[in-house]
Amino acid sequence: MKTAVLKQQGIVLVFALLVLLCLTILGVSSVSSSLMQSKMAQSMESYNVAFDAAEAGLGGVIFESEDLAILSDDTVADPLTEARQGTAIDPALQELSCFDTATWTNRRITSAGVQSGVQNNAAGTYSDSPAVNSWSSTAFVDERPCLGSSNVVGGSNISCHIFIVKGCGQVVGSGYAVANSLNVSVFAPATNGG
DSSP states (O other), X not given: OHHHHHHHHHHHHHHHHHHHHHHHHHHHHHHHHXXXXXXXXHHHHHHHHHHHHXXXXXXXXXXXXXXXXXXXXXXXXXXXXXXXXXXXXXXXXXXXOTTOOSSSEEEEEOTTOOOTTSOOOOOSOSEETTEEEEEEEEEEEEEEOOOTTHHHHHGGGEEEEEEEEEEEEEETTOSOOEEEEEEEEEEEEOOTTO
């Protein structure tokens, strides 16, 4: 009789330990899943903030290239004019990199926004909470005949100057930058032999 009672108590103890083990596994799994979802949400938020900064980088180039104060000042060049005066890029052979700060025409967007009449190269972050950098790289591609109605309107002395603009955004401390590219075509007088 005592042996049967001891066996039953032993089985109850083993069963209780198994239930406790299952509950522990479920708890650890829930915490792990919650932490993973939190990391995913933070990563997505960082990506969205960096993408907004990249879009601001593109917008800054367009703003500065249409800024009448810059266009009427011979001592200051807008990003497209400055890139046109540099070496042309061959997109098939060269990559317009966010991290190449020497080869291309670069601009920076800070929390103060773009300023009229100046090249936007001031140091500073696009936002501070979290700290995010926003900048752009612009490169001249080539000069080619314009397609469509511009041939009729402009004649043979007008050509299309093609540019690539890459807007870049990066959360400070992140190992990657989010980028978006824009192709820009500007009508301009054809150069000799262009």
